[in-house]
Amino acid sequence: MSSAGHHQGESGVTSSQRSKSSLKTNLLISLCIICVLLGAALWFAEQRFESSGKAVATQIQALSSQLDMTQRDAKKATDLAESQSGRIAQLEASLRAAQEQFDSLDQAWQTFNNGMDNGLLLNDADRLLTLANQQLRLAGNVNSALLALETAQAELIRANRQEFVSLHRAISLDIERLRTAPSVDLSLLSTRLELLITLTSRAPLLVPDGAAPLVKLQRSGGEPAVIETKSNEARSNHVQTSDKTAEVGQASTDANSSWWDVVYDKLASWGTTVASVVAKDLAGVVSIQRVNDPNALLLSPEQGAQLRENLRARLLTAQLSLLMRQPNVWRDELLLVESVVQSRFDPKSYDTLAAINLVHELQAVPVLTALPDIAGSFGALEATRGTLARSSKD
Numbered sequence: 001m002s003s004a005g006h007h008q009g010e011s012g013v014t015s016s017q018r019s020k021s022s023l024k025t026n027l028l029i030s031l032c033i034i035c036v037l038l039g040a041a042l043w044f045a046e047q048r049f050e051s052s053g054k055a056v057a058t059q060i061q062a063l064s065s066q067l068d069m070t071q072r073d074a075k076k077a078t079d080l081a082e083s084q085s086g087r088i089a090q091l092e093a094s095l096r097a098a099q100e101q102f103d104s105l106d107q108a109w110q111t112f113n114n115g116m117d118n119g120l121l122l123n124d125a126d127r128l129l130t131l132a133n134q135q136l137r138l139a140g141n142v143n144s145a146l147l148a149l150e151t152a153q154a155e156l157i158r159a160n161r162q163e164f165v166s167l168h169r170a171i172s173l174d175i176e177r178l179r180t181a182p183s184v185d186l187s188l189l190s191t192r193l194e195l196l197i198t199l200t201s202r203a204p205l206l207v208p209d210g211a212a213p214l215v216k217l218q219r220s221g222g223e224p225a226v227i228e229t230k231s232n233e234a235r236s237n238h239v240q241t242s243d244k245t246a247e248v249g250q251a252s253t254d255a256n257s258s259w260w261d262v263v264y265d266k267l268a269s270w271g272t273t274v275a276s277v278v279a280k281d282l283a284g285v286v287s288i289q290r291v292n293d294p295n296a297l298l299l300s301p302e303q304g305a306q307l308r309e310n311l312r313a314r315l316l317t318a319q320l321s322l323l324m325r326q327p328n329v330w331r332d333e334l335l336l337v338e339s340v341v342q343s344r345f346d347p348k349s350y351d352t353l354a355a356i357n358l359v360h361e362l363q364a365v366p367v368l369t370a371l372p373d374i375a376g377s378f379g380a381l382e383a384t385r386g387t388l389a390r391s392s393k394d
Helices: 002-114 118-139 142-159 162-179 186-202 215-254 259-283 294-298 301-323 327-344 350-363 375-393
Strands: none
Touching: 118 142, 118 162, 118 375, 142 162, 162 375, 186 301, 186 327, 186 350, 301 327, 327 350
């Protein structure tokens, strides 16, 4: 019993020792595992910290390069702004110098204008009024007269003299009268004359010429076509009539008629048809028209061309008389052109009729219109001259 108990005691001690040794082993294994895990965690943290440091360093380097570029751009902008400000300062200085020169010139002009003698200003106004009167009376040019009067008016406004107030008022009234005066539209009349020259250059004469050689042939060529058509119709009608006659003859033969009567009727019908066709064809060969001047039919092609050139020269002379305000020459040239067109050109042509109508329209246009004078300005000029003469004596 004692040995058994002793043996059980020893086995208990051994088991406790074993349990202690296994516990130590487990603790040691656990400690090793923890150390390995801590080492792995430290290594992973170090790797992440190193990668993060590299990324931060890369970003810092990029920011540094961008900052350098921004600094360079800012420096360039600053330099450009400084250069522009310097240029603006130069321009402002140039502008101030130009303004000073303009002010000095304006002051000098005002001094010269204020110091101008009234006699000089009066002579300039007299010269401009005389020029305007010449333009109205000799050339009938209202625009040039208005330009001279407006120049005189501008000089009086710049002078601003009390002695010239009445003259300024009279010139202003004459300017208004000239602006409302009726005038001739020279451009429109010139265009109508050019159209008349074109019509007379292509309108056919009574005899064919080099300018319009086929007009009469084309006009008369329609008649034979009509005659030929009518002849064809007559022939077809004759054939139909002959057929009907043959049928009637056959019927009459059947009705106990003699054959020579049928032949005679047929020959008589054919003779009548042929005679009518020949008469109509010959009617298109000969045309009859009334001509007042027999010499118009004797013009050669060269004479026709010369006639057209003479008409062109007459119309150009009429255009020149229009510009020179010569109504007698204008009327005489148009009357001559009308006479030639009516006597030498084909009255059935549309161009001839249009040319005659256009000549009549141009004859009705008043070339020379009554223009107002500038006697009021001359009267005010003489009154101003007398006032200045009396003031100089006093």
